[in-house]
Amino acid sequence: MRRLGLLLALGGLWTSAALAQETPAGSPHFDHWRHRKVFPTCLTCHPGAADPSRPFWPKPEQCENCHDGKVEEKVDWDGTPPSRVSNLRIKHDVHAEKFHKKYGADSTQACMSCHSSPGAAWMEVRRAVPARCLDCHGITVAHHEAPDSACATCHLKLPETKFTEARIAKFPKPPSHDAEGFYPGRHHGELAEGAKGAEGKPYAVAPSCATCHARDFCLQCHVNAPEVKAIQALDPDPRSLAIEAKLAAPASHKDPRWQPRHGAESRRDKAACSTCHTQQSCLACHRATPAVAVAMYPAGPGRGVGARIQRKPPSTHVGKWADEHARVAKSTPNSCSGCHARSECLECHRPNAASADAYHPAGWLVRHPAAAYSRQTDCAECHNTAQFCTDCHVSSGLRSVGNLLSGQYHDAQPSFRLGHGQAARQSLESCVSCHAERDCLTCHSAQSGRHFNPHGPNFDAERLKKKNPQMCSACHGSNIP
Amino acid sequence: MKQTNLAVVLLLILTAPLRAQGYLLRLDGRVQSVAYRGVRLDSIPLSAVDTAASGALYSPDGYAVACAPGGTYCTFYRPGSSVQNAPAIVSADFTMWGLGLPGLSLHANARAGGDLVGGPWPGTEPAVQLLEAYARFQRDWLTAQLGRQVRRGRLGFTGFDGAAVGARAAHLGLSAEGYLGLGLARGSVLPATSDLLNPFDEFQPTMRQWVAGADGDWRFGYGDVHAEYQREVDRDTHNFVSERVGVTASLHPIRYFRVDGGSEYDLASGTWGSSEIDLTITPHQRFGASGGIRQYRPFFNLWTIWGAFSPVGFHAYRGSAWVRPVGQLELHASGEHYQYEETFTSTALVSVADHGWRWAAGAGLGLGAQWHTALNYHAESGPGASSRGWDGSISWAPSTILTLTADGGYMERPLEFRYEQSNLGWAGLYGNLKLNERLRFNLSGTWYGEDRQRPDASGFDWSQTRIIAGISWLMGSGADRLSLPPAVRRRESR
Numbered sequence: 001m002r003r004l005g006l007l008l009a010l011g012g013l014w015t016s017a018a019l020a021q022e023t024p025a026g027s028p029h030f031d032h033w034r035h036r037k038v039f040p041t042c043l044t045c046h047p048g049a050a051d052p053s054r055p056f057w058p059k060p061e062q063c064e065n066c067h068d069g070k071v072e073e074k075v076d077w078d079g080t081p082p083s084r085v086s087n088l089r090i091k092h093d094v095h096a097e098k099f100h101k102k103y104g105a106d107s108t109q110a111c112m113s114c115h116s117s118p119g120a121a122w123m124e125v126r127r128a129v130p131a132r133c134l135d136c137h138g139i140t141v142a143h144h145e146a147p148d149s150a151c152a153t154c155h156l157k158l159p160e161t162k163f164t165e166a167r168i169a170k171f172p173k174p175p176s177h178d179a180e181g182f183y184p185g186r187h188h189g190e191l192a193e194g195a196k197g198a199e200g201k202p203y204a205v206a207p208s209c210a211t212c213h214a215r216d217f218c219l220q221c222h223v224n225a226p227e228v229k230a231i232q233a234l235d236p237d238p239r240s241l242a243i244e245a246k247l248a249a250p251a252s253h254k255d256p257r258w259q260p261r262h263g264a265e266s267r268r269d270k271a272a273c274s275t276c277h278t279q280q281s282c283l284a285c286h287r288a289t290p291a292v293a294v295a296m297y298p299a300g301p302g303r304g305v306g307a308r309i310q311r312k313p314p315s316t317h318v319g320k321w322a323d324e325h326a327r328v329a330k331s332t333p334n335s336c337s338g339c340h341a342r343s344e345c346l347e348c349h350r351p352n353a354a355s356a357d358a359y360h361p362a363g364w365l366v367r368h369p370a371a372a373y374s375r376q377t378d379c380a381e382c383h384n385t386a387q388f389c390t391d392c393h394v395s396s397g398l399r400s401v402g403n404l405l406s407g408q409y410h411d412a413q414p415s416f417r418l419g420h421g422q423a424a425r426q427s428l429e430s431c432v433s434c435h436a437e438r439d440c441l442t443c444h445s446a447q448s449g450r451h452f453n454p455h456g457p458n459f460d461a462e463r464l465k466k467k468n469p470q471m472c473s474a475c476h477g478s479n480i481p
Numbered sequence: 482m483k484q485t486n487l488a489v490v491l492l493l494i495l496t497a498p499l500r501a502q503g504y505l506l507r508l509d510g511r512v513q514s515v516a517y518r519g520v521r522l523d524s525i526p527l528s529a530v531d532t533a534a535s536g537a538l539y540s541p542d543g544y545a546v547a548c549a550p551g552g553t554y555c556t557f558y559r560p561g562s563s564v565q566n567a568p569a570i571v572s573a574d575f576t577m578w579g580l581g582l583p584g585l586s587l588h589a590n591a592r593a594g595g596d597l598v599g600g601p602w603p604g605t606e607p608a609v610q611l612l613e614a615y616a617r618f619q620r621d622w623l624t625a626q627l628g629r630q631v632r633r634g635r636l637g638f639t640g641f642d643g644a645a646v647g648a649r650a651a652h653l654g655l656s657a658e659g660y661l662g663l664g665l666a667r668g669s670v671l672p673a674t675s676d677l678l679n680p681f682d683e684f685q686p687t688m689r690q691w692v693a694g695a696d697g698d699w700r701f702g703y704g705d706v707h708a709e710y711q712r713e714v715d716r717d718t719h720n721f722v723s724e725r726v727g728v729t730a731s732l733h734p735i736r737y738f739r740v741d742g743g744s745e746y747d748l749a750s751g752t753w754g755s756s757e758i759d760l761t762i763t764p765h766q767r768f769g770a771s772g773g774i775r776q777y778r779p780f781f782n783l784w785t786i787w788g789a790f791s792p793v794g795f796h797a798y799r800g801s802a803w804v805r806p807v808g809q810l811e812l813h814a815s816g817e818h819y820q821y822e823e824t825f826t827s828t829a830l831v832s833v834a835d836h837g838w839r840w841a842a843g844a845g846l847g848l849g850a851q852w853h854t855a856l857n858y859h860a861e862s863g864p865g866a867s868s869r870g871w872d873g874s875i876s877w878a879p880s881t882i883l884t885l886t887a888d889g890g891y892m893e894r895p896l897e898f899r900y901e902q903s904n905l906g907w908a909g910l911y912g913n914l915k916l917n918e919r920l921r922f923n924l925s926g927t928w929y930g931e932d933r934q935r936p937d938a939s940g941f942d943w944s945q946t947r948i949i950a951g952i953s954w955l956m957g958s959g960a961d962r963l964s965l966p967p968a969v970r971r972r973e974s975r
Contacts, residue, residue, distance in 0.1 A: 255736060256736065256737055256763055257733045257736060257739075260704075260705075260731070260733060260739075261702060261733075263700065264654055264700050264701065264702055265702075267651045267652060267654070268652070291584075291619050291621075294621070315763055315766070315769075316739075316761070316763075318769060318803050318811075318813075319769070319801060319802075319803035319811075319813040319815070320801070320813060320815060320841070320843075323815070324771070324801065324815075327741050327743075327757055327759055327773075327775075328731070328741055329633075330634070330635050330729050330743055331705065331707070331729040331730060331731035331741040331742065331743055332705045332707070332729075332731040332741075333633055333634055333707065334656075334698060334700065334705065334707075335705070335731075341574075342590075342613070342631065342633070343574045343590045343612075343613070345633060345638075346590060346612050346613070346631060349631075349633075349638050350612055350631070350638075350668075350669075350670060351604060352511060352570050352572065352592065352604075353568045353570055353594070353602060353603060353604030353605045354511040354512055354513045354568040354569055354570035354594060354605075354949070355511050355513070355570070355949065355951070361872060361890075362872065362888060362890060362907055362909060362927060363870070363872070363890060363892050363905050363907050363929065365929075365943070366868075366892060366894050366903050366905045366929075366931065366943075367868045367870075367892060367894060367905075369865060369866035369868075369894065369896065370839075370861045370862075370863060370865070370866040370867050370868040370894065371861070373863060373864055373865030373866055374795065374819060374837050374863045374864065374865070375777050375779070376817075376839065376861075378637070378755070378777075380637070380667055380668045380780075381637055381638060381668065382668060383668050384666055384667060384668035384669035384671075384678060385668070386666075386678045386679060386680060386681075387603065387604070387666075387668075387669055387671070387677055387678050387680075388603050388604065388668070390680045390681060391601075391603050391680050392603050394680050394681075395601060396520060397520040397522065397558040399681075409898070409899055410898040410899060411537075411545060411899055411900050412896070412897065412898055412899050412900045413831050413832075413897075413898050415830035415831055416831055416898060418830055418831070419828035419829065419830040419831030419833075420828070420831065421824065421826030421827070421828050422824045422826045422828045422831070422833045422835070423828075423831070423833045423864065423865070423898070424790065424792075425790065425791060425792055425793045425824040425826060426792075426793060426795070426821045426824060426833070426835065426864055427864060427865055428779055428781075428787055428790060428792040429779045429792075430865060432785075432787060436681035436682070436683050437681075437683050437684060437785065437786050437787075438683070440786075440790070441786075444790070454789060454790040454791065455789060455790075455791055456790075456791025456793070456824070456825050457791075457825050458752075458791065459789070459791050460750060460751045463749070463750065463751050464749060464750060464783070464788065464789070467720065467721040467724065467748075467749040467783060468715075468718075468720040468721050468722070468749070468783040468784070469720065470715075470718055470720050470784070471720075471783050471784070471785075471786060471788070471789060472789075474684065474786045475786065475789070
């Protein structure tokens with residue numbers, strides 16, 4: 001029973017606390033509509049709206065004329081202006097003066113022309129209705145589609161306001177921001193820099209930008225912020241980061257041809273690249289050619305971090321790329337050097353004798369004859385055939401010893417020494433990995449042996465003789481035909 | 482020469498941190514341990530040779546022997562003693578900049594090491610090898626390099642000690658470069674005069690050759706065009722060692738399509754060299770294919786006699802495709818068929834294939850962020866040798882610093898001109914530990930079990946176990962560059 005009582009008590013406390021949170025202790029809201037028959041003019045309570053030397057808000061004594069606790073219950077209005085935060089640059093007295101000039105000094109509609117909807121009854125007031133402002137100022141489009149020159153008419157720059165970050169984060173996004181090319185694209189920059197005032201004088205930055213954004217906002221993306229006048233024309237304000245901007249790659253970067261083309265594009269339009277890319281961004285891949293990043297700005301204070309590049313293989317480096325890279329590397333050697341230092345090429349192209357894990361798959365020692373006979377790849381690109389192939393063949397017994405006619409190795413073809421011509425012309429590089437020149441000259445010499453002519457039908461003796469007669473003299477001596 | 486190379490490397494390494502405003506140094510140490518059965522040349526008197534019913538000659542203990550006509554003895558190879566090798570190499574890749582002159586930088590890439598056990602191992606000599614060591618000066622339109630350098634292009638990798646000067650008009654996409662120097666041997670960091678490049682004691686030039694050339698590039702919106710010319714001249718005889726031109730182009734005129742092609746022409750022999758053209762299509766991030774034709778023609782320097790033997794090339798058509806149908810599954814396949822040119826030879830007693838083919842297919846599957854598996858099959862058949870087999874691997878990366886991989890496979894490889902079919906199976910383990918962006922360790926061990934089948938006793942295998950350990954240590958003042966992943970994928974991604 002005592003437990004039940006305790007639970008009920010706790011439950012009651014919780015309920016009270018919850019209700020207390022939901023119900024404001026006191027609302028400063030003044031119900032204009034209920035007072036519509038009391039006040040014939042707004043200036044009775046808001047004299048400052050027409051005369052800036054007088055207070056804008058009513059004094060408590062004015063309210064106590066009625067709310068004295070006898071006629072009407074007391075109210076807790078103490079005359080302190082409500083802490084209402086706004087980015088409007090409104091001057092009520094100027095507006096009132098202009099209104100009265102236009103409609104007559106005795107018009108009571110001056111305040112209502114902004115603070116009520118069209119056709120509203122007396123004292124059916126609300127906070128300023130943007131559409132009424134636009135009507136008066138001759139703007140015929142929707143609020144957020146108003147021209148750049150119009151925003152500053154009514155609005156302060158963001159740093160001039162007292163908005164909280166939470167409030168800034170809830171700023172409505174104008175329809176223009178969804179237009180194609182606005183972002184990502186250059187259009188937002190063109191709008192920021194291209195706005196002109198009523199007299200045709202260009203703004204340093206469009207007031208439409210400055211109303212909702214400050215310089216810090218731009219730094220979320222713009223590496224080139226110090227060089228962009230429009231960005232520098234904005235005042236700094238870290239609250240502007242409440243509106244998050246995410247750097248997005250332009251459509252061109254999604255084209256599979258972009259990677260091979262981006263170098264040429266960057267040379268053509270360096271400014272475009274330096275908008276989003278720092279030097280460090282380029283060096284993420286171009287570690288071997290840092291000079292390509294010279295045109296970019298180095299990361300530092302006052303600049304955006306920019307695009308964060310992750311080094312990853314390009315789209316061509318898929319499947320068995322190691323086997324296929326040669327044809328691309330030969331076609332576009334400069335493309336390779338964009339990311340690869342030459343020492344990386346030399347890891348395989350000048351093999352490390354203590355490493356067996358670079359290019360060829362495991363078991364290559366046994367497998368290599370099939371690939372080498374028909375030159376699946378060009379062995380000499382990486383191996384000096386004398387130093388590597390021959391040296392190993394010699395130490396493993398694969399060399400011609402003694403009389404060539406012994407035919408020890410080619411035992412599956414007993415007559416190989418007599419019919420080796422086709423194999424030799426097809427795979428001469430394989431032959432010379434075990435045979436020395438003197439082996440062949442045993443028969444194929446014009447001076448000794450059997451004088452067998454090794455030249456094929458398309459052999460251009462004159463041309464070779466012209467280039468290197470010493471080659472001819474190996475077989476012909478000084479009697480070169 | 483060895484002392485000079487070593488001194489240059491040490492000077493660069495030791496002085497860099499003291500003087501340079503910026504430097505980057507990667508030290509890479511690797512050691513490999515290999516044990517396998519050696520071979521031993523043996524001989525027996527002709528009178529001791531047995532003759533089989535087929536007429537083949539054998540030693541009394543079953544080895545096929547080779548007997549020279551008119552000779553009194555026959556030779557053969559028999560299994561030798563176990564051979565142990567342990568090549569160990571330390572590499573240093575060094576770059577230094579900020580030397581007071583804007584655009585000036587120094588680069589060096591060298592290796593030092595040898596076989597710790599003492600046996601010969603390809604590539605371990607000389608003990609100090611200077612791959613590159615050059616000073617580079619680069620301004621917006623001008624580039625100049627002086628020192629040992631390796632150029633790569635259509636005509637391959639060309640090493641030389643000399644100078645290169647280039648200019649470019651970036652706004653036009655044009656660049657051109659010329660170079661001159663004393664050449665290195667093809668595929669080596671040694672000059673062609675080195676004894677190490679002459680295991681057969683063949684003809685060899687006595688002086689290093691001049692190498693000179695020029696190339697030009699034009700990069701435009703729809704591709705690249707590259708042309709180059711190169712000549713090598715014997716300094717002793719003033720004869721040509723080689724003279725070639727090459728041109729390549731890479732075009733991507735239409736979205737998703739790319740055409741790569743190129744050709745070489747040997748001015749010395751008057752023949753078109755290796756050439757190819759390929760079309761690559763990547764219509765989607767999950768699918769791509771390429772196909773093309775190529776010609777391969779061997780190239781020999783003119784100080785050898787091999788060009789006079791009229792070697793022929795082959796023509797091939799090839800294709801490959803890959804698809805990622807779902808998730809992290811990737812399927813890939815490739816194939817090539819080649820046909821040799823007419824050799825104009827009469828070989829009635831010997832049958833030699835004049836064409837061949839190869840294909841491969843495989844799949845890779847990622848299971849979350851930690852696991853990756855791969856399975857591949859390959860088959861190839863052509864003149865001289867064939868092979869077919871499969872391999873697979875599974876990798877586990879429990880964290881960003883550790884990757885463990887197990888792989889294995891099986892392969893059959895028959896030869897055409899020799900009685901020998903090799904059946905090979907292997908299994909290996911590989912671990913890569915990346916302690917931080919600067920320091921990496923790796924350790925791997927692979928067991929190879931080989932079965933060689935021959936009709937005589939000389940089908941002895943080369944079964945072996947290889948253990949490889951490595952460390953890579955990166956240091957430098959360019960801190961912004963340290964977090965980059967390696968551009969060359971190592972074994973774990975195979």
